[in-house]
Amino acid sequence: MNLKGLLSSITIADKILLSLLILLSFSGILFIKEVLPKGCEVQIEVNGRLVYVLPIEDNRIVSVKGPEGRTVIEIKDNRLRVTESPCHNKLCIKQGWIESGAIVCLPNRVLITIGNREYSNIVDAITG
């Protein structure tokens, strides 16, 4: 093993290439999410039926009717929360503002998710 000979055979171009690749990938990891289009939408399901699909950019207040009564959802500044719910433990209201993920209100059968509808159809696996 001749490590010294190896180090001397490394050229400047090698070092530049390696640093460029590392720099490129790190900046890619950091910044790619900013560049990508958000394309997120809010989906509101009541009793398993999709009743609303709204862009998260819209600031608005939506009211849906479930088996127990009225659930009010507020969408504001790319996030959302449940402001009113007829349910007993009010977990959905306590969850507060969310930017991603979901809020579920089981008693009133309301499911609010933030995501892209297309993603739900993504392929699970391809067998060779």
Next chain:
Amino acid sequence: MLLQDKYRIALLSAYAVALHAFESLLPTPIPWLRLGLANIITLVTLLLYGIRAAMVVTLIRVILASLFIGTFLGPAFILSLGGGVTSTLAMGLVLSVTPRLFSTIGLSLIGALFHNIAQLVLAYILFIQRIEAILLISPFIILIGALTGTVNGVISDLLIKNLKKTN
């Protein structure tokens, strides 16, 4: 081509097939993470016997190894073939245009980079068709390629120096 060289190329192909098949047995934390050990053999062949020999070794390796693993003509085979051929061409091209600019390690990095680019493009065209998913995963793949490319380059360099010494 000398008869002796033909034997050597056959031997190198056998090594490449063995490394490729061995690598597919290694468990990896992420499914698409590969060490690219077979690229060591491609690089050694390229530097010792030229681009044609390297391409022959790559083709033999991809076809035989996929037959052994059982992925022949499947998606993994297409990705493997595209990546292998592109990286061999890229390394051969760089070597013939500027033979002294990059050392073995630089060539290995170029090979790893083009292997990954080719696979990402093929995956996009054939399987995923979702540019944001490809863009999201590319930086990680390029980073891992840079690391494995460096390690493979060091191994290739040591191998070539030792082979030249014994001749």
